[in-house]
Amino acid sequence: MVRPALRSRSRRRVTRRAPSGEPRVFYERDYGYAARCALCGGPLGGVPRDAREVKRGPKSSKRPERPFGGVLCPRCLALAYKTAVRGL
Numbered sequence: 606m607v608r609p610a611l612r613s614r615s616r617r618r619v620t621r622r623a624p625s626g627e628p629r630v631f632y633e634r635d636y637g638y639a640a641r642c643a644l645c646g647g648p649l650g651g652v653p654r655d656a657r658e659v660k661r662g663p664k665s666s667k668r669p670e671r672p673f674g675g676v677l678c679p680r681c682l683a684l685a686y687k688t689a690v691r692g693l
């Protein structure tokens with residue numbers, strides 16, 4: 606049996622060919638995710654898909670620099686603005 610740390614399902618199992626030529630199971634962490642809109646659930650643009658990238662670099666490069674950037678998609682933001690202005 607493999608190491609206890611590798612039994613966790615938080616690591617992805619990928620079958621690759623080892624240098625010896627035989628296929629072997631490699632364990633790698635899954636960093637991929639897609640930021641989604643809080644209202645419609647659609648994918649957000651301008652937000653890194655790699656979770657490691659969120660930790661490094663300036664904040665302005667991790668989500669759009671507008672109100673609700675990284676939370677709402679542009680379509681839902683326009684709709685929210687309209688409903689707020691019209692007082693619906």
Ligand SMILES: [Zn+2]
Nearest residue numbers: 642645678681
């Ligand atoms: Zn939306």
